[in-house]
Amino acid sequence: MTPLLEVKQLKKHFPLKSQEIFTREKPVLKAVDGISLSVNPGETLGLVGESGCGKSTAGRLMLKLLEPTDGEILFKGQNITSVRGEQLRKLRREMQIIFQDPYASLNPRKTIEKTITEPMKVFNVPKAERQEKLERLLNVVGLSPQHKYRYPHEFSGGQRQRIGIARALALDPELVICDEPVSALDVSIQAQVVNLMEDLQAEFNLTYIFIAHDLSVVHHISDRVAVMYLGEIVETGDVQEVYENPQHPYTQALLSAVPEANPHREKERIILTGDLPSPANPPTGCKFHTRCPIAEDICRTEVPRYRQVSENGQIAACHFAKEVVAQGT
Secondary structure, three states, X not given: OOOOEEEEEEEEEEEOOOOOOOOOOOOEEEEEEEEEEEEOOOOEEEEEOOOOOOHHHHHHHHOOOOOOOXXXXXXXXXXXXXXXXXXXXXXXXXXXXXXXXXXXXXXXXXXXXXXXXXXXXXOOOOXXXXXXXXXXXXXXXXXXXXXXXXXXXXXXXXXXXXXXXXXXXXXXXXXXXXXXXXXXXXXXXXXXXXXXXXXXXXXXXXXXXXXXXXXXXXXXXXXXXXXXXXXEEEEEEEHHHHHHOOOOHHHHHXXXXXXXXXXXXXXXXXXXXXXXXXXXXXXXXXXXXXXXXXXXXXXXXXXXXXXXXXXXXXXXXXXXXXXXXXXXX
16 A cells, blocks of 8 residues: 655754854754654554654644655655645645644634635635535534634634634545644543544544644554654554554653553553753764663664564664564565
8 A cells, every 4th residue: 555645764953043153063953853654545643752852843844834854755655845836735635734722723813614714715616615515514523503603712622623623624635634633622622522533534534643642542543653752753553562562662661651540450650760852962872862771882872773573563763672573574
């Protein structure tokens, strides 16, 4: 199967102001530092990691909302890395985003009707069809057609996120980047929105890249998961396999922090020592070695290569991950 979206060695470095006037090397902040991943049609790929690891920047790079410093972005097999202007505008129909903050992502001066129909208007959808689609979208996200006359401040957080989802679906996209779509919502509302997104995925045959730091939500909605640390992917694989048998020490630490539903089951917490290094000056070798409980000398000097750690394709970038050979190779 050809991946719907594939990125290869994708990088985004933001320039920083230098304190030294006579220096050849300009300091940069390495927000995304060479990630490679893919997502297949109809699949949900979870992208997880702690705050500041570069998840949201990676999502914006995939949609060309930010220009990459280096690397390739392939959409349906076509290299769109250097696509601009009218060609990029046409791609917007097929690639959309649900933003993290439902309070900031809606224009307070526009009614819900104008918010949702504006993308359709930009792409010259006839007025009668716009109204018909507006009512259908409001219905599928659980809102009343009468809500179209209201403004964003008249809705709760969960309702605003539903409006954001409806806007993202207005042009019938194939790929939707979900940038922490439930993190700003109450826990009781999170489940409703996640269930809604699953229903919409089945109804509209959507492909999701679900960015989050809540591992429980990612476990519920994702088919595969990619774990990010300091601008790099450190482990990928089938969500069930990664959660049951994490191979990278960082993934193990993240999963140990997930609350246990059963109060009688004891769970060992892995406490990481030290602070998160600066992406402007990342550590040499393995970037995780400054906080890793099993780090050795090789970790400080040599960048770990990706190893296949299960027969189902689970991959981890760790010197001490147990490597296996896939069947048939």
